[in-house]
Amino acid sequence: MRKSISVALVGATVVACGLGVVGTANADNQPRVTDIVGVGSDTVQYVGDFLADGDNVGSSGYNTNNPSRRMFNIDATADAAGRAVYGAGGVAISPQVVLRSGLSPVARPNGSGAGIAAINTDAAHSIDYVRSSRLPKASEQNIAVASAATATSPGSAANGALHSFQIAVDGLQMATASATNAPANITCGDIVAIYKGTITTWNQVTGNSAGSTATIVPVKPQAGSGTIGDFESTIKACNGGVAVTYGPSVITSEEHDPSAIAGNPNAIGPFSSGRFNLLQSGYLSTYTLNSIKLQGSPVVGTTATSGAADVFYQARKLFIIVRDADVNSTIPFQNGSTLNWVKTLFGTAASWAGKVPSAGLFTSAGVTQAWADQGLTTSGA
Amino acid sequence: MKLTFKSVVAGAAALALATGMTVVGASSASAAAATYDPDPNAAGTLSFYDAAGNQIAGGSTTGPLAAYYKASGPKVGAFAFNLGSMSIATPQDGQPTNAWTTVEQTTSSQNYTTQQPGYPAGLNNPATNVVIKSASTDTSLVAHITTFPNASVQNPNTYQVRVYTSASATTYYSANIVVSGTTWTQSFPVLPTQVTTTTTLAAVTSPVIVNAGATTLFASVTPASGAITSGAVNFLDGATVLGTVAYTGSNPVTYTVPASGAGSFATGSHSLTATYLPSGLGFSGSASAVRTLVVNPVASSTSIAVAANVGSGVALSPVVLSATITPTAAAGTVVFSEGATNLGSAATNASGVASITVSTLVAGSHTIHAVFTPTDTVTYGGIAGDATAFTLSTPLVDPDYQDIKVTVDNGSLILSSPWSPTNKFDLGHMTLDPTGTYLYASAKFGDVSNPANGLTVTDTRAGNLGWTVSAVANNFSDGALPTAHLIDAKGFGFTGVTPRYITGNAINSATNAVTPHDVAPNTLTATDTHTGLGAKTAIADVVNGDGTVRITGLLELYAPSSTVAGVYSTVLTFTAA
Known part of the structure; x- marks a missing residue:
């Protein structure tokens, strides 16, 4: 459906009903033509859920006062606990999702890269925003710009360049099971060796010669996720600027899924500091409190990124990516409003995601609210 | 024609001075209620309070509307969460209030159950009234108006303020405000008309000497009707608040200015007033008339040196009597006398000397007494002194004394x-x-x-x-x-x-x-x-x-x-x- 038609239906779609959803997004509820739909990052999905519908302690989401035109946040995983199903060899079984009522199901975008790829091929403008734990790559930006030049469907929205808004800061740390054979505070340099396969047992880790001889199980996030991209850029930097080739023992799991690590004393993998905070808050009943722990104890939101001799840590920014053409649209989002949907939800420091009264929703998701307009900035090739 | 003498007695009329003045306080909301009031979809009404817990009926649109938003009742609904928030809604003609799409959450979601016990009295019991607290980071009314301007024909310049007692609640407590320029005024619920008050400051003894003693001020507050039970009285010296005293309705209230040290009166003229500061909207504030208090400095002490220049030393010859006053800035008059006889007087000159010449002193011993009275009795004190006794000798020829008298008739x-x-x-x-x-x-x-x-x-x-x-x-x-x-x-x-x-x-x-x-x-x-x-x-x-x-x-x-x-x-x- 086209966004221009949604304007014509404004008067007819105002109904007195409340969405009244608190907590996790309900994937069975389909977005209406007047809703703003987002897909993408697993890392950012609970931030989006809480911004849309409120958190699990009773804070209001955007949809509490706006039941007719909603922020509809489609999770990266069909499992609200943030888990994905992986087949042999770590191949994810991709679930389906209906992006708009009346459309056929499509593959659920899972991850920053999948979300960006989805919006870049979304000439029908079913997707309004992408959650991402990284900025678009230059190649992705080029595709977005090119798609505008090649749009041929009559009345199709020219996608144009991708515009990014930072909405929060998070951290990336190495996680292990609480009962683990891993020594504490493994350096970034040793993480490189573990994922290369040159360190295969715990007693080979620097300073842990008396440690366990059990085989290490390195876990990496799924391809296309923002987390894998950040993880690989950090270990690359710790590897003297050389991309790390994964050893044979590395397995793939859904990013920030504790089930791949908890209960395995030899598993280790990068984990969102914010997701860890959310799990430890008891939000997800499928998670056993304190079943995993994080290496090091930096404060989420610091800008420090580890060197080879430091405990692995990466400061991360979390983003909402939209079409640049939507940023300055003259179409009001809510009836009676002077603001378009971008400026209402994400696009200014006074927007729903930017303003201070919404900070509690970010805290509930385990991260820290930090708004900034990144414009058309890209990162990486 | 007859010509007669008559005596006429003239009388002066006494003027009654006004000692109390009534200042009309802030007027209650005068804007009309909106067409949708009372809102059928609201669970109750809302009232606004400042940081001290005093009810207010208006304010600025550029910051938080109020420090506290008080619902007329407790949490609505049986939801588990006790998080509430305040939202502002812009009326939409033709739409029921619960269908407005122009509602914008203004404050953060707050746990009123855990936070309210720390709020001012009257605002601290969520079991009776949910209260939402504002913060400087709240969405301002100006920002809301920019996003959702009022385009209503039925209710222009009107905005509805709502308190939700749960994110899951569909009902709310509400009040209406009307915006004019950069100010807002409550229009619903309609507030009762304020009762005017009169504040009186009792007369003070004036002038006084600085640091000579404490000064107690007495103020009384009288309402036009009813009884005042709260508020405060400020005692002011010009624009400076000397002290603030809680007022519970009992007159007079007093404040004592210390005799010396911090807070005491400095020399000079002081314009004293008392003002009543109401704690709610039932009574207006008022200020008293001015009482002037003059505080004078302690008069500087003076000294006197009296001298007699006997000249020839013979009786009935010229004798110059002089008195030297210090400091020389203390100008005034010196009266010379001997016993009960006033010998004459003179003003001090620029050197502080006053002198007269007398030629009536007979033979014998004389002791001259001089009394100095300063012109500026505030700054300088008076003083008296005696000249050293001297003796005049008998003249060679006996003097002939003649009494002379003159009569001044009454006249006609x-x-x-x-x-x-x-x-x-x-x-x-x-x-x-x-x-x-x-x-x-x-x-x-x-x-x-x-x-x-x-x-x-x-x-x-x-x-x-x-x-x-x-x-x-x-x-x-x-x-x-x-x-x-x-x-x-x-x-x-x-x-x-x-x-x-x-x-x-x-x-x-x-x-x-x-x-x-x-x-x-x-x-x-x-x-x-x-x-x-x-x-x-x-x-x-x-x-x-x-x-x-x-x-x-x-x-x-x-x-x-x-x-x-x-x-x-x-x-x-x-x-x-």
């Missing part, structure tokens, strides 16, 4: 004129005016050429007192029998009253002028209310009366045209006191 104040019962002043023949309405006659009672034909006032009284000359006349009568015909004296007037001075006299136009007063006659029209010479009226007065002056003018008479022909007479009496 005399009025005189050439007119008498046998030499009546003739006003002439009355003539009918051209309209045939009245009869009129006039004649000069002395003039510039013949001032002696008027009234002569001669004053020889001791003391050069002032005088006032007044005049009054009986009705004119023709003496006819059995019933005389009368002309009402109200038509009899004395105009063009002019003093005629005598050259070289103490009463003169330059330094001691007489003030004349005309007595207008009643011209017998329907609107003329003059009483003419029918009532005793002053015609001239002077400040220093000794001397002689003549008073002249035009005597006029109006009579009705119905007056019977004849010769009419009256007695015009001049009195002076």
